Structures are given as C-alpha cells and as structure tokens.
Amino acid sequence: MGAGVVGSxxxxxxxxxxxxxxxxxxxxxxxxxxSSKANTAIxxxxxxxxxxxxxxxxxxxxxxxLAEYATAxxxxxxxxxxxxxxxxxxxxxxxxRLAEKAERNDCPGxxxxxxxxLYAREPHLGPGALGALHVPGESIICPWTTNLAYATQxxxxxxxxxxxTQVRTVGRHHDHHVLDTSRGPLRTRWLVNAxxxxxxxxxxxxxxxxxxxxxxxxxxLVFDKFARDxxxxxxxPVPTALGKGVLVAPTVYGNVLLGPTAEDLDDxxxxxxxxxxxxxxxxxxxxxxxxxLDEEVTAVYAGLRAATEHEDYxxxxxxxxxxxxxxxxxxxxxxxxxxxxxxxxxxLADSGLDPGPAADLDPxxxxxxxxxxxxxxxxxxxxxxxxxxxxxVCHCERVTRGEIRDALTATIPPAGLDGLRRRTRARAGRCxxxxxxxxxxxxxxxxxx
Amino acid sequence: xxxxxxxxxLIVGAGPAGLAAAARLATARVPRVEVMDRExxxxxxxxxxxxxxxGTWRHPLTGPEYARLLVGAAERAGAVxxxxxxxxxxxxxxxxxxxxxxxxxxxxARAVVLATGARERPRSARLVPxxxxxxxxxxxxxxxxxxLYGQRVGARAVVVGAENVSYAAAATVRAAGAxxxxxxxxxxRPQTTIARAADARLGQGIxxxxxxxxxxxxxxxxxxxxxxxHHDGRTAVLPCDTVVFTGDFVPEHELxxxxxxxxxxxxxxxxxxxxxxxxxxxxxxxxxxxxAVESAATAAREGAHxxxxxxxALAGAEPPDGVPLLVEPPxxxxxxxxxxxxxxxxxxVLRTTVPLNRSLLHVVQDGRTLHRQVLLRAxxxxxxxxxxxxxxxxxxxxxxxxxxxxxx
Numbered sequence: 001m002g003a004g005v006v007g008s009x010x011x012x013x014x015x016x017x018x019x020x021x022x023x024x025x026x027x028x029x030x031x032x033x034x035s036s037k038a039n040t041a042i043x044x045x046x047x048x049x050x051x052x053x054x055x056x057x058x059x060x061x062x063x064x065x066l067a068e069y070a071t072a073x074x075x076x077x078x079x080x081x082x083x084x085x086x087x088x089x090x091x092x093x094x095x096x097r098l099a100e101k102a103e104r105n106d107c108p109g110x111x112x113x114x115x116x117x118l119y120a121r122e123p124h125l126g127p128g129a130l131g132a133l134h135v136p137g138e139s140i141i142c143p144w145t146t147n148l149a150y151a152t153q154x155x156x157x158x159x160x161x162x163x164x165t166q167v168r169t170v171g172r173h174h175d176h177h178v179l180d181t182s183r184g185p186l187r188t189r190w191l192v193n194a195x196x197x198x199x200x201x202x203x204x205x206x207x208x209x210x211x212x213x214x215x216x217x218x219x220x221l222v223f224d225k226f227a228r229d230x231x232x233x234x235x236x237p238v239p240t241a242l243g244k245g246v247l248v249a250p251t252v253y254g255n256v257l258l259g260p261t262a263e264d265l266d267d268x269x270x271x272x273x274x275x276x277x278x279x280x281x282x283x284x285x286x287x288x289x290x291x292x293l294d295e296e297v298t299a300v301y302a303g304l305r306a307a308t309e310h311e312d313y314x315x316x317x318x319x320x321x322x323x324x325x326x327x328x329x330x331x332x333x334x335x336x337x338x339x340x341x342x343x344x345x346x347x348l349a350d351s352g353l354d355p356g357p358a359a360d361l362d363p364x365x366x367x368x369x370x371x372x373x374x375x376x377x378x379x380x381x382x383x384x385x386x387x388x389x390x391x392x393v394c395h396c397e398r399v400t401r402g403e404i405r406d407a408l409t410a411t412i413p414p415a416g417l418d419g420l421r422r423r424t425r426a427r428a429g430r431c432x433x434x435x436x437x438x439x440x441x442x443x444x445x446x447x448x449x
Numbered sequence: 450x451x452x453x454x455x456x457x458x459l460i461v462g463a464g465p466a467g468l469a470a471a472a473r474l475a476t477a478r479v480p481r482v483e484v485m486d487r488e489x490x491x492x493x494x495x496x497x498x499x500x501x502x503x504g505t506w507r508h509p510l511t512g513p514e515y516a517r518l519l520v521g522a523a524e525r526a527g528a529v530x531x532x533x534x535x536x537x538x539x540x541x542x543x544x545x546x547x548x549x550x551x552x553x554x555x556x557x558a559r560a561v562v563l564a565t566g567a568r569e570r571p572r573s574a575r576l577v578p579x580x581x582x583x584x585x586x587x588x589x590x591x592x593x594x595x596x597l598y599g600q601r602v603g604a605r606a607v608v609v610g611a612e613n614v615s616y617a618a619a620a621t622v623r624a625a626g627a628x629x630x631x632x633x634x635x636x637x638r639p640q641t642t643i644a645r646a647a648d649a650r651l652g653q654g655i656x657x658x659x660x661x662x663x664x665x666x667x668x669x670x671x672x673x674x675x676x677x678x679h680h681d682g683r684t685a686v687l688p689c690d691t692v693v694f695t696g697d698f699v700p701e702h703e704l705x706x707x708x709x710x711x712x713x714x715x716x717x718x719x720x721x722x723x724x725x726x727x728x729x730x731x732x733x734x735x736x737x738x739x740x741a742v743e744s745a746a747t748a749a750r751e752g753a754h755x756x757x758x759x760x761x762a763l764a765g766a767e768p769p770d771g772v773p774l775l776v777e778p779p780x781x782x783x784x785x786x787x788x789x790x791x792x793x794x795x796x797x798v799l800r801t802t803v804p805l806n807r808s809l810l811h812v813v814q815d816g817r818t819l820h821r822q823v824l825l826r827a828x829x830x831x832x833x834x835x836x837x838x839x840x841x842x843x844x845x846x847x848x849x850x851x852x853x854x855x856x857x
Contacts, residue, residue, distance in 0.1 A: 222573075226706065269669060273578040296699070299573045301581065377535070377548050380451065387550035392535045395487050417583070432571035435488075437586070438593035441600060 001025045001167055001202060004036035005143065005337045006329050007194035008150035012361070013341035014348075015157040019356030022159045023186065024151070025179075027166040027198075029415035032147035034196045036334070037422060038271065038303025040220070040260060041251055042234060043067065043077060044335040045137040047102035047110065053312045054343075059332045060106055062339035066146070067139070069338060072363065073153075075145045076252040076370020082138035082234040083113075083122065085288070086130045091238035095133045098238070102135065109136045124230040126287050138234050142252050143334050144422040145366045150337070152411045153364045161412065162186075167195075170205045177322070190353050191323045192344060197268045197306050199314075199327035211314045211327055215268050215304035218260025218331075219277040221285070222299040223292055224430050225371075227256040230291050246284045248292065253397075253425060254371035255298060258285040264307070271302045298430050305330045315343065319351035367403060369425055376400050393443065394436040396429025404440065408447040420444055451546065451553035456481040458759060459545065459558035460528075461536050461704060464493020465745040466736025467564030468519040468530070469752030470759070475526035477760055482528040483556070485547065487535040492516025493566060494737075495745050497592040499624070500617060503745055513596075515745060539708045543731050560731050560759045563705055563719065564752065567737035569614075570697040572666070577694075579666030582673070584691045588618040591693050595625045603690030607675050608632045609663050610695035611639040612830035614742070616649055618695045629655045630689045633677055635662045638804070640830040666692065696830055698741035705734065715782030716740050723785050723792025723837060724758035725751060726768045733759055740784040740798050743832060747798065754795050772814070773849040779803045780854060783835070788850050790843050797835040799852065801827045811853045812839055819843065819850065 001007065003026035011024040028034070043066060046059030070077045086092040095112055102110045111134045118132045119125060155161050166182040170191070179186045193202045200213040228250055237245030249257045261277045278300065286293050307330055308314060314327035324347050326340060333340070349355055368375060376382050376389040377398050383390035388402030407414060407423040414420040417427060417440065426440045427433045433440070457479050460467045463486035475482045490496055495503060498512030510518065524530055534549040544557040569587040584603050586594070594600040606622045608615050611634035619629045632639075632649070637659050639646040649655045658677060665676035667686065674688040700718035711720045711728035718741065719727045719734040727734050735755045736748035762768070771789035776782060776799060783799040785792070805827040812820035812835070820839030827833045835852065843850055 272580045272665075275578050275664065278576050278578060296570075297574045297576060300576065300578075377537075378553075380552050383548070383550070383552045387552075390548055390550045390552055391533055392487060392548070395535065398535070398537075418581075430574075431568045431589075432573055432587070434568040434571060434587045434589040437590035438598045438600060439489075441594065442598050445600075 001192065002194035002196055003031040003151060003161065003163070004034050004194065004196050005032060005147045005150065005334050006196070006326055006340055008032070008147055008154060009337040009341035010192055010194055010326070010344050011154040011159045012150045013345045014355070015154045015159050016358045016361060017355040018158065018359055023188065024154060024159050024161045025165045025167060025181065025186070026161070026163050029164050030419040031151045031161070031412060032144065032422070035303055035306060036143060036147050038301050039143055039331060039334060040218070040247065040249065040257060041140055041143050042249060042335070043139040043141040044332055045107040045135060046105050046332070046335070047107035047135050047137070048098060048239060049105055049332070050311060051101065051104045054315060055313050055332060055336070056105055058313065058336040058339040058343060062336035065338035066141070066335060070141065070146070073149045074366045074368055075149055076142045076368060076373055077139050078250070078252055078370070078372050079137070079139040080233050080250060082135040082236050083118065084133040084135065084236045084238050085118065085125070086132060086238050087128060088130070092130045094238050095131065098133055107135065107137060110134060122232060122235065124289055124291050125235070126290050140234065140250055140252050141334070142369050145369060146334065146337070148412065148423060149364055149366050153361055155411050156364065157361050163415065167202065170202065175322070189322055190348060192326065192348070193324065194326045196329070197304055199306065199325060200308070203325050203327060206321060206323055208318070208325065210316060210325065211308040211310055213268070213306045213308055213327070215265050215270065216307040217263040217265050217270060217302055217304055219273045219281060219300070219302040220257055220259030221278065221281055221297055222251070222301070223256040223258065224296040224298050225254045227292055227295040228254050230289055231256055235288055246281060248285060248288050252370040252372065253428070256292060258292065260303070265304070268304065271304060273300050273302045296430055299428065299432070315340070315347070317347040317351045322351065322353070324348060324351070367406060367424070376403055393439055394426040394429060396431050396435070397425040399424045399426040401443065404443050408444065417441060417444055451555050453555045453557060455557050456483045457558065457763065458482045458560045458562060459556050460484040460562040460564055461545070462486060462493065462564035462566055462736070463491035463520070463530055463532070464564060464566050464736060464748065465495065465519055466748035466752040467562065468523045469749035470562050470564065470735055470756050471523040471528035471530070472519070472526045473753045473756035474759060475523065475528040477756065479760070479763065484523060484528055484530045485534040485536065486530070486532050489532055491520045491530050491532055494589070497589070497596045498617065499592070499596040500620060519749065536704055539704070542729060560733065560762050562755060562759065563727070563732065563734040563738055564736045565701040565704060565738045567698045567700045567741040569694065570699055572694050575694060575697065577663055577666060580668055582666060582668040582671050584672035585666065586691065586693045588614050588621070588693060588695045591618055592621050595621050601625065602627050603672070604628065605630050605689045606691035606693060607687050607689045608693045608695060610634060611636070611641065611646070611657055611659070612696050613641050615695040616641055616645055618693045619649060619655060622691070622693065623653070627691065629653070630687055631656045631658055633658045633661050633663055635660065636829055640828045663692070696742070698737070700738040700741050702738060705738065708732070713782065713784070713786045715776065716784050716786065718784065720787055721785045722769065722771045722787040722789050723795050723840060724769070725755035725785065726758060730768050731762055740782070743798055751795065770845050772843065772845065772847060774852070775849050776852045777854070779805070780852060783852055788840055788843050790841050790845055792837055792840040794837060796837055799833045799835060801829055801833060804828050805854060807856070809855045810835060811855060812850060813853060814843060814850045815848045824854070
C-alpha cells in the first residue's frame, strides 16, 4: 500500500521473486504523489543521524545502495558535498561534536574548515560565517526519477500497479486480508503498509496503536538556473534544539533550493505555501546567500514529512497478521529507500513468507533530467537518429518532443501535466508555461489512451 | 563536433523586432541575413493575439495577420527565417551554438541582433501562496491555448491585473466561452483607456477590484477560488476555476546574460544606447528584451532603427561612447538606458511606479538641465515616452544623465 519512493522500492525488491504475486496500491493517480514528490532531493550520508537507530543504519546502507543504483539506471546524482555553516560561537563549538558523530555513523572524511577556507569554497556566502564542517559524501539527486525507476522496474518484472486505488477498510477472511478499495475488493495474503502520511490510519485499522503521523510541512523555494553559480555545496545550518533549519542547495536540474520550513500540522492535505512561510524563507536565505534573493523564483512548493512522536522509523513486523508496517519514514526516506526495501523483505521472510527463488531484475535505464549529464538536445547522435530529440518544446528546460513522447508512452505514463513535468521537466522552468504550456498540453492530450 | 556556418547578420527571435531588423538589413543588400526562432512558427507574440490593434490606422490588422505580414516582408527582402532552432549559448563574441531537428550547429556572424522578447512573471515568481492546482495561466499561455490550439479553459476566470494586456486576457477568456468573474489590481485604478475600462466594467459586467491583492490560491487538483485582500484589510474568496496572471513582464535575457552583456537593473534587459548597441561590439538588442513590454509597433520600429547601426558596424564603424541614462523614483526604468550625443530619432520609453499628474520630466547631467518636458498624465504599466531631441547636449565625457520628475 503506497507507491511512494518507499512502497515502490519494496515492490521492486519483492519483484526479485517470480513466485510472488505482488500488487502495488496507490490512492492517487500517479506514483510518488505524496511526500515523495516534494522533498529536498538530497542523498544523505546519514552523518547526523542518531547512532544506533534503525534510521541511522538504513540511511547509511541505503546511501550506498542508491548511489550504485543511480549509476546503473541513469538517475542523476551529483556528489557536491555539504557544508554545515556555523554563524555563531555556539554553532562553531558544536561542529567538532558533529564531526565525531559522523565518524560514529561511518561517514568518514569530514573536516573542519575555518572562515577563510569556507569563503574560498563559497564566495557568495553572506557575511559573518565563522567556519564549517565539510561533509564530502552528501549528494544531490533526482527524487522523481528514483521513484519512477523503482516503480518501472517493479512493473516490468511482474508487479501490478493499481493507481487511483484508495483502501477504505481492511478485513480478515480466513488467512487473507481483504481490502475494500475504491476500485473493488482485493485479497492478499501479506500486507505491507507504506502509506506514508496515512500509515498510522491503516495501522490502526489493523489494530495497532504504535504511532501517530503529525504531518510536518516543508515549504521550499526553487530559484532560477542563473542562481546555480552562486552555490557549490549543500549549505546546511548547524542543527539546534529548535530544529534542523533551512538549507540552500543546488538541484540536479541546475536550480537552487531554499527551504524547508518545519511546521507541525494536523491536516494531511495541507500542501499549501503561505505568505509567512515564504517570507521567513526569504529572510533566512538573504542571510545565507544574499545574491540568491536577486534571482527569479522558478517554483514554490510544499511537502509534508510523515513525522511521528518517535525519534526513529517505525518499521514493525506482525507475523501473526502477515503484516508489516513501514511508518514514520521522514525526510531520509529517499536515501534509505533501497535499504528499507531490503530490510522489509527480510522481515517478511522472517515472519513466514516464503518468497521462493530469487532472480535478477531486468535493468532499466531512465531518461536523464540532470544538467550535469548530457540531455537529449545535447546529443548529436541521438538527434541524427531521431530529429524529435532536437525539437525543443519547453524552452526554459530544453525538453524535446522526443522526451515528451517517450514519457507519454512509457511503462508508467503520467496521469496529468504535473506527472509529465516530473518525468521530463516540461513546464518546470522559469516561464512556467508562458511559452510552452499550451504546446505541451496539446502533446499530452493527443496521446491515445 | 557541430557544423560551423557563417552568416553576415544573425538575428535571434522572429518577432516584430527581429523580423523588422531582418527586412531592413536584407533590403539594404546585406547578403546573408538569418533570423532564427525556437518556436515552430515565426511571428512572435502577435501570432496568438487574435485581437486587432496591429498594422496602421489605414490598414488595421489582427495579431496573426500582422505576424504573417512581417514574416513575408523579411523573406521577400531576402532574409532567411528559420524556426524550431534554439540558440543555446555563445560560441564566441559573435557566434552562437544552436540546436534544432537537424542537429547542432555553430553559427558565426559579423553582427548579432538579440530580439528574444519577454514573458510574464508566472504565479510562482510573484510568490502568490496557496496550493498548486491546475487552471493557473499567464496571458501568453492562455492566448496560445485558446487561439493557437483551441483548448478549453475553465468556466469562471479571475484576471489578475488591469492593464492593456489584462483586458486582452479577459477578452480571450470570453472568446473561449468562459466568464470573467472579476479583474483584480493592487493599484487604485485601471491602467488602460477610460473607454476600455468602462466597456469591460459596464458593457461586459466584469467587476474591477482596485487596491486589491490576490493573497492565496485555493483548491486541490483544480483551482476552486482565489483569496483576495483589499488594502483596507477586508478579505474575500472569489470562487473560480481559472486564474490568469497578466502583465509584470520580464525580458527573456538568458542569452544576453550568458554572454556577459551589461544588463540594466531597472529593465533587466541588456543596456543599449540610442542606436541599440549593447555593451559588446557587434551585438545589438531590440524589442521586448529591452523593455519587457511595449507595442509590436515599437518593437518593429526598434528593429528597423537598429538596422542602421548594424550596417555601420558591418562597414567597420566603432560603436560610439556614451554615458548611462538613469531614472530616479518614482520612475521605474527607461530604455534605451545609455546615451550618446549622436543618438537621434528613437524615442525613449519609460515607466512610472505611481500615477503622475501634471508633472515635469527633467533630463539632467551633472546638475545641468538638458531637457524639460511637461507630462500631463502617466500611469503605471502604461507607455510613457520621452523624445530624443536633447541628446546632442549630452557631454560624452560627463557623468550619468538622470531623468527626474518634479510636480508643477
């Protein structure tokens, strides 16, 4: 249940076992429509995780797994490294402790750098920074391609993806779960709850009272590609008692992110930006990277993290129920996704699921959305073979008609223009559709479905 | 490696400005004049302006008719107009990397004219908070959707803005069979002619909310309404399924900026003098990239005007020196924004941030008044022009020239 980055990763992991019949259920009309689509797009080292927690372990393992997987499938990743910038003496004093913690989290290679080294690395940083901890392993990644790669590979290897399938009630009939869904009943022997923000609701429906999801909203600003030269690393604040604070980070698409806010809410649909939130972000951004504020804002978005009252992930097997809960997967879920999938597969086996023999999956190759790698319009051999890859439709992001056609006829085609944007970046640029919106809509609407 | 090809003049953008420059240059027997445009059709913004108001008083035309006329004139004169070709980046001081269905190409020129146009700031750049539903447009997207692709828009639209382009957007909404729920402007009055504002409000029954800001977009999936706030603090929700953000144009200055051309902080377009030279010798800029919104006629006039300086450059002339031309608040920007004593003929366009009544425009250099002009009335978002008949008084070795406003 749940075709976000975690649910899709689990489905993909289980797809290694041809004897299993697997359904991946998603309430919305596309994969990754919940927390997975709106995060900070960072592949973490887990350097600042609480040592000994499940999260620390799975982030550490997942980071390696995802880095390898990204290379194999063409998910754009840039190992830009992070700088934890200290803006006052307290923060400066906290850095050695963080370096130590990074060591304990198996994140080697961190170093403390003074103000001179810091400004040499980040000349556009606002005045007054006292030093930083350099964490070389932190990377930026494309979250959309990651989720799509998992789900595509799962589907191509036999997983049935059911979109628009909301689970209303969960019952038990003999040794089966019977799900009453918006598209009819579904019977399954084993159930994995990866429902993100709604994982607690489903968990309760199955008789558990283990955790409560309190959606924590993060609003983010995406700045124009012209801002990309202003920042070279992921600029992290030093975590304080008041929270993790906002970061400034490049994106693999060549933009710059500023955010997120952290607002605990009770509405799981409150993915709206607010005037106060945006003002607060701009105020903080102005201090971190003053020149950033002179650049145009390309996009504003808000996502909800599945925060719970617990410090750690809530991944629990209930063998007697043939059920596993994967709850409380917060902002680190993207990084940890492959490790979570492996962990859940093991939990299922330990709980009595006989997965049968394992087989290799057919590899997938994803379209590249990353600016650090050649895009189709930059590949003469591709254009020579198919001129559609030289026909630019979305000018700001240089998305070609060939890429849009490919996305619309892919294994998991987008359900709407937003899904198309996440697969190609069409309409995601600085004009937001002023030039290309109508043309892209035409291409979307004329695809036979 | 991409192919390399030589032309005499390369013009980026086949809108009114670029096409007019091309026609004039080709008529002057420049052998290889090439206009490239990334769109599938040449003609620029007028292509999707289905309304009248183009052409001349004696030969009124709609936008698409005007676009066809300009393309035809450029081609008949001997210019090559290529579409679906995107300029990616500079390959040298006067050379560009391009790509199109035929593959990559490097085009070297003896002069380059940037006519890359402008766009309206979308909702995100205006930082309008709320959800991210479908049904949010700019005028450009709306007009293309309706007039070029025959797409449906929603049933009930709010138009944000009350300037000329906003009224054009309202007309497009109605042409698509939808109703305009209201027009909203944060200014105290509409910024169009009295007749046009009265026709929309009284003739078509479209309420105009002045001193009012859109503070939030509502709705999941599809837009369900916009929240507005009046300056006095009153708020309301206008139920609608479509919202059009109009005006607030910014130049498409990507190439200018990538090329390191000096940009004007007011217009955000390249700095040019009265002959439309940019800061790089051999590179000229014309049309909306200079001042983000003006009529097609102004853009075409600039294209034709720049052709003269391009011809001089091809003949080996050095670009003249000049001094910066600045505006002081409440003026917002002026273009051209550099001045030389030789500048003649091309009027300056400028904008004000507040309505002005019976004011004086002063042009001043180093405390010396160069020109004084009575200004009866000026509104934000409307063209304000300053004739160029004072430029011979400019001291090319002096300080910047400033345009100031004083009330009479």
